[in-house]
Structure formats: C-alpha cells, structure tokens
Amino acid sequence: MSILVNNDTKLIVQGITGSQGLFHATQCREYGTNVVGGVTPGKGGTQVEGFDVFNSVADARKATGANTSLIFVPAAFAPDAILEAEDAGIELIICITEGIPTNDMVSVKKVIDSSSSILIGPNCPGIITPGQAKVGIMPGYIHKEGRIGIISKSGTLTYEAVWQLTQLGIGQSSCVGIGGDPIIGSTFIDILDLFNKDDDTDGVIMIGEIGGSAEQEAAYWIKDNFKKPVAAFIAGATAPKGKRMGHAGAIVSGSSGSAEEKKTVLESVGIKVSPSPAEMGETLKSLF
Amino acid sequence: MNIHEYQAKDLFRRFKVNTSEGKVFENENDAEEYAKSLGVDEFVVKAQIHAGGRGKAGGVKLVKTPEEVKSTVKQMLGMTLITHQTGPEGKVVNKVYVEKSSTIKKEYYLSLVTDRSTEKNVIIASPEGGVDIEKVAEETPEKLLTQPIDPVVGIQPFHIRKISYFLGLDKEQTKQLSSIISGLYNLYTEMDCALVEVNPLIATNEGEIRALDAKINFDDNAEFRHKEYPELHDPTEEEPLELEAKEWGFSFVKLDGNIGCLVNGAGLAMATMDIIKYHGAEPANFLDVGGGASVEQVTQAFKMILSDDNVKAILVNIFGGIMKCDTIAEGIITAAKEVGIEVPLVVRLEGTNVELGKKMLDDSDLNITTATTMKEAASTVVSLI
Numbered sequence: 001m002s003i004l005v006n007n008d009t010k011l012i013v014q015g016i017t018g019s020q021g022l023f024h025a026t027q028c029r030e031y032g033t034n035v036v037g038g039v040t041p042g043k044g045g046t047q048v049e050g051f052d053v054f055n056s057v058a059d060a061r062k063a064t065g066a067n068t069s070l071i072f073v074p075a076a077f078a079p080d081a082i083l084e085a086e087d088a089g090i091e092l093i094i095c096i097t098e099g100i101p102t103n104d105m106v107s108v109k110k111v112i113d114s115s116s117s118i119l120i121g122p123n124c125p126g127i128i129t130p131g132q133a134k135v136g137i138m139p140g141y142i143h144k145e146g147r148i149g150i151i152s153k154s155g156t157l158t159y160e161a162v163w164q165l166t167q168l169g170i171g172q173s174s175c176v177g178i179g180g181d182p183i184i185g186s187t188f189i190d191i192l193d194l195f196n197k198d199d200d201t202d203g204v205i206m207i208g209e210i211g212g213s214a215e216q217e218a219a220y221w222i223k224d225n226f227k228k229p230v231a232a233f234i235a236g237a238t239a240p241k242g243k244r245m246g247h248a249g250a251i252v253s254g255s256s257g258s259a260e261e262k263k264t265v266l267e268s269v270g271i272k273v274s275p276s277p278a279e280m281g282e283t284l285k286s287l288f
Numbered sequence: 289m290n291i292h293e294y295q296a297k298d299l300f301r302r303f304k305v306n307t308s309e310g311k312v313f314e315n316e317n318d319a320e321e322y323a324k325s326l327g328v329d330e331f332v333v334k335a336q337i338h339a340g341g342r343g344k345a346g347g348v349k350l351v352k353t354p355e356e357v358k359s360t361v362k363q364m365l366g367m368t369l370i371t372h373q374t375g376p377e378g379k380v381v382n383k384v385y386v387e388k389s390s391t392i393k394k395e396y397y398l399s400l401v402t403d404r405s406t407e408k409n410v411i412i413a414s415p416e417g418g419v420d421i422e423k424v425a426e427e428t429p430e431k432l433l434t435q436p437i438d439p440v441v442g443i444q445p446f447h448i449r450k451i452s453y454f455l456g457l458d459k460e461q462t463k464q465l466s467s468i469i470s471g472l473y474n475l476y477t478e479m480d481c482a483l484v485e486v487n488p489l490i491a492t493n494e495g496e497i498r499a500l501d502a503k504i505n506f507d508d509n510a511e512f513r514h515k516e517y518p519e520l521h522d523p524t525e526e527e528p529l530e531l532e533a534k535e536w537g538f539s540f541v542k543l544d545g546n547i548g549c550l551v552n553g554a555g556l557a558m559a560t561m562d563i564i565k566y567h568g569a570e571p572a573n574f575l576d577v578g579g580g581a582s583v584e585q586v587t588q589a590f591k592m593i594l595s596d597d598n599v600k601a602i603l604v605n606i607f608g609g610i611m612k613c614d615t616i617a618e619g620i621i622t623a624a625k626e627v628g629i630e631v632p633l634v635v636r637l638e639g640t641n642v643e644l645g646k647k648m649l650d651d652s653d654l655n656i657t658t659a660t661t662m663k664e665a666a667s668t669v670v671s672l673i
Binding site: 020075076099100101102103106107109110125137138139142152153154155156157158159160163180182183207209210212213214217233235236237238239240259275276277278279 | 541543561608640
C-alpha cells in the first residue's frame with residue numbers, strides 16, 4: 001500500500017520546460033514513475049524529452065487523467081501554480097519551490113484547508129515510495145523497498161536517514177519531506193496519520209529541527225493516537241539563538257523551539273531520540 | 289531582515305499608526321537644531337542599532353534641553369552598545385533618533401507575527417508592556433492574548449473590542465487602538481513582514497494611545513516584490529561574511545569553534561554541526577551551499593571558511609540530490625589550487641554522481657581524507673585538530 005504515491009500515481013510536472021523541472025521529470029520517469037506530461041503556460045501542444053506539454057493543469061488533467069502534480073515554478077509564481085492545481089482537482093500537489101513568501105502561504109493554506117487536495121511542501125524534496133514511484137528530487141538509488149516510513153522537515157537529512165536504514169538492510173514504505181517553511185501544506189501529524197493507517201508501515205523515523213512547535217504537537221498526537229514505534233532526530237542543538245539557519249523555519253528565539261526542549265517533549269511520550277545524526281537508523285532498529 | 293526603529297516609525301506614520309514626532313541624525317548639530325524647532329521641554333535620544341535592551345545599556349536617554357540633545361547625540365555616535373541581544377562584541381552606533389518625549393500613564397505590548405500553529409497571522413497583546421515579553425509568556429501567560437486573523441476577512445470590529453477589553457482601555461482609547469491595529473495589519477501584510485512589534489504601546493496622561501517603540505522584521509523571501517527592502521537594509525548591522533555569502537547565494541553563519549563545515553541543505557548542515565559537537569569539538573561555522581551550487585560557489589565557500597584563522601580542519605559533508613558530487617569535487621580541487629588548503633580536509637560524499645566525485649578527488653594530488661559515513665567523517669575530523 002504505502003502512502004500518497006504508488007503505482008497508480010499519474011504525475012504531471014508544473015514548470016516542465018524549466019531546467020530543474022525537466023531534469024527531475026526525466027529522473028522521476030527513469031525511476032519508474034508514470035509521468036504523463038507537464039504544464040508550461042504558452043507552450044501547450046509541444047513536447048520536451050517525450051513529455052506532452054499543456055497550457056494549463058486543467059488541460060493536462062483532462063487529457064491524461066493526472067492525479068498528482070510536482071511543482072518547480074519559481075517562488076514568485078508558485079502560489080499561483082499550487083492554486084491552479086487545486087482548482088483543477090489534482091489530488092496530491094507537491095511543491096518543491098523554495099523561497100515562497102510566508103504571507104502567500106497563509107492564503108494558499110486557507111484554500112487547501114477547505115479543499116480535498118493534499119499539499120506537500122513547499123521547500124521540500126518530495127515523496128518516494130521505493131520500487132513504485134519517485135515524486136521529488138531525492139536520489140532514487142539510496143532507497144530500498146520495505147516497511148519503515150520517514151517524515152522530515154529537511155531534504156538532505158532525510159537522504160541521510162534513508163541511507164542509514166538501507167545500509168542496515170531496512171527498507172522504507174514511503175519517505176515524505178514536508179518542508180522546513182513556517183507554513184506548510186501537510187504537517188507531521190497529517191503524515192503520521194497516514195502512516196498509522198497504512199498496513200505496510202511498521203514504524204516511523206521523524207526528523208525535525210529547531211524552531212516552532214510542530215515536533216512537540218506531533219509528540220502529543222503520537223502519545224494519544226499512534227500505534228507504531230517512532231524514532232526521531234532533532235537538528236540544530238548547536239545552533240546559536242536568534243540566528244537564521246538557512247531554512248526560514250530554523251530559527252530559535254528564546255527558549256521556545258530549541259532542540260533541547262523538543263527532545264525532552266519527544267522523550268516524555270516514549271519516542272526514542274537519536275543522540276547523533278549518524279545513529280538515526282540504529283535508533284530505529286533498536287525499537288524492533 | 290531587520291530595520292531600524294526610525295525606519296519602522298516612518299512606516300508607522302505612512303500606515304497611520306500613531307507615534308511620536310521624531311527624526312534620525314548622524315551629527316549632533318543637526319540634532320540640536322531639530323530639537324529647538326520641536327519647541328518642547330523634554331526629548332528622548334535613542335541609539336539606532338538592531339538589538340533590544342538599549343535602555344539598560346545606555347542607548348536611550350531622556351533630556352531637557354536642545355543643548356543636552358546635542359551632547360547626548362555626540363556621546364552616542366560611534367559608541368559600542370552591548371545589550372543582551374548584541375552578543376559580547378556589541379554594536380557600533382551610527383545613527384541616533386531624537387523625538388518628543390511622551391508622558392506615560394500605562395505601558396502595553398502589541399505585536400503581529402505569523403503563527404505556525406494556527407497557520408495565520410496573529411495579534412499578540414498584553415497589559416504588561418515595556419518589559420521582556422518572553423518572560424511574560426513564561427511567567428504569566430494569562431496576561432497574553434493571541435488573536436488569529438483570518439486572511440480572507442482581515443481585522444474585524446470584534447477583534448478590536450476583544451483586545452481593548454483585555455488591555456482595559458476606555459471607549460475613546462478603543463477608537464485609537466482600532467486605527468493603530470488596522471494600520472499595523474495593513475503594514476504587516478502589504479510590506480510582507482515577519483514581525484511588527486510595539487513594545488511599549490503607551491497611554492499618555494492625556495489619554496492618547498501611541499507607539500513608543502517600533503520593531504519590524506521583513507520576510508526575506510518577499511524581497512523580489514519590494515523595491516524598498518534594499519533601501520531600508522543597513523549592511524553595517526550584519527556580519528560581513530554572512531552578507532558576502534548571501535551575495536554568492538548560500539547561507540553562512542560564523543560560529544566560535546575550529547572545525548569549518550561545508551554542507552548541502554540546512555538540516556544536514558545543522559546536523560553536521562551537531563555531530564561535531566557530539567564528538568567533542570566545536571564547529572567554526574554553519575554553511576549551506578544550497579541545492580544546486582556551481583563550482584564557483586563551492587570555491588567561494590572554501591575561501592570564506594579559510595578566511596577564519598580559527599579553522600584547524602574542514603569537514604565537507606555532501607548528500608547529493610540536486611547537488612552533484614562531481615560539482616563539489618571540482619569545487620574542492622579548484623579552491624585548493626586557487627587558495628591552497630593548509631589544514632586537514634575530510635570529505636564525505638554520497639548521492640548523485642558519487643563515484644565520479646570520489647574518483648576526481650582520488651586522482652587529484654590533494655591531501656584529503658575521505659570518509660564513507662557521517663560518523664566516520666566527524667570522528668576523523670575531530671581527531672585531526
């Protein structure tokens with residue numbers, strides 16, 4: 001089963017004629033994902049690298065039956081691209097674009113909340129279900145089919161966790177990068193809920209970082225609802241206060257949102273927190 | 289991006305948020321002339337730096353005459369202010385703000401911020417103003433009101449009533465609060481702010497509600513649609529290296545340790561700092577070269593790490609997704625040729641084109657220790673200092 005993306009995924013790429021969009025559309029196809037086309041306004045009716053290009057998401061959906069969209073549109077136009085995908089009835093919208101203004105996401109999130117579409121990201125690496133579909137920018141070969149779910153705010157740190165598991169011979173059901181921005185389409189809890197209901201997922205690694213309180217909220221939700229073992233890691237224990245660490249989300253002001261505070265809350269509900277980023281895989285393994 | 293109080297107050301005036309009359313100066317004679325023209329018997333002189341806690345550090349003075357304004361401005365210009373937010377090195381004062389003094393009957397707290405939990409912009413208000421608001425939140429959370437604002441409907445009359453009752457304002461003051469809050473909300477949304485803070489908001493003896501201080505932080509992601517951001521930006525308030533990194537398109541934060549780090553991705557970069565500490569050493573910097581860095585950017589990143597004399601070893605930790613390992617390898621080789629790398633270098637590459645990247649490093653004559661895992665990389669680099 002796995003979650004969100006699988007053999008039934010029919011993917012379109014918004015911004016497919018851009019260099020990033022085209023490169024990753026090709027990479028996703030090579031992995032085996034069913035990429036049915038792409039969207040670039042004004043270039044409808046043409047083809048790139050064998051992909052049919054459409055003028056609008058609605059046209060693409062009508063012609064191909066696409067149910068998933070992957071967005072590589074520049075930040076200034078990405079909110080519009082997300083809303084267009086929602087309007088066209090795309091079930092799963094994954095936005096890779098980084099640098100979208102927070103105020104735009106406040107409005108976009110309001111629309112997504114009252115819609116049946118699911119948004120992942122922005123500023124995320126996407127989702128992969130090993131052996132079935134890769135809808136994102138992650139290197140495919142590090143993954144292995146299996147039964148552990150991964151949820152993470154960070155891209156490259158997710159790859160690190162996946163690689164550690166694969167080296168230990170432990171495969172993944174699905175890996176979801178939810179993104180590190182202050183306002184994101186799907187939270188830890190949204191994805192945990194899906195893993196909870198997924199018969200093919202036995203346990204989860206949750207990777208958080210400093211800033212905000214999403215990890216703490218997830219911890220309390222896990223305590224009351226989640227039935228499977230959870231291992232975690234929180235990045236940023238050594239980050240100085242008040243400094244922005246790349247991600248818009250990763251900033252600690254005062255005591256709230258520190259790695260230490262997050263670890264304490266996670267451990268208080270029985271989640272095993274990896275002491276070092278090199279031991280995420282081992283920590284998960286120790287739970288079984 | 290932070291701006292100065294005087295710039296924030298200019299924006300307050302533009303958005304019809306009541307604040308005191310005042311002006312910023314870079315020399316004491318102009319300040320004295322201005323004070324004379326105000327024709328009042330008390331002035332506030334405030335040093336302009338991007339940090340809170342100025343009052344306690346001697347950066348805010350109350351004076352009675354234009355002559356005193358002159359001497360105070362003169363004394364403040366060029367001084368180094370050290371507050372709890374500047375760090376031990378402090379910040380140099382280049383500009384001083386002079387305004388009419390206000391009578392203060394009561395101080396309040398008012399701010400707007402984007403709240404991640406409710407995923408909305410929220411107004412935070414408290415009858416405890418002029419103090420450290422994080423302390424209020426911790427010790428007396430019942431004295432804080434957080435009001436989410438729905439982006440579709442914006443500020444509603446009931447928001448104003450709710451906040452006004454909470455602060456204990458009278459009917460006339462509620463009207464004033466209404467225009468202040470509407471102005472702040474318009475400013476927040478139109479200018480793409482990440483924070484607008486008024487601490488304190490005051491009621492004067494005459495019953496007027498006024499913003500006595502002003503702090504604004506912009507959302508850097510929105511710079512593409514605000515021509516004003518670069519004009520309001522004060523580069524002297526930033527670390528020169530961090531500013532340089534930004535121009536090259538990557539994030540760099542200088543730290544106090546001696547192991548330089550070059551990593552792709554913010555999460556992995558933070559985790560790399562964490563694992564250095566876990567193995568008993570301290571990172572010299574946070575450096576995220578980003579998703580699709582070029583050879584030039586990687587070379588530049590190396591130069592910046594090496595410009596810090598504290599650096600005794602460098603750890604490169606790359607997990608290539610968009611970033612290709614051969615690009616990093618080429619950057620390392622180019623940097624080594626251009627600047628020379630005298631300190632031990634430990635490189636851990638994984639991900640896209642990893643074999644090619646490793647081969648390029650092996651074929652170069654550089655003295656590089658390669659590592660397969662993050663753990664091995666961290667313990668090796670720590671053993672080399």
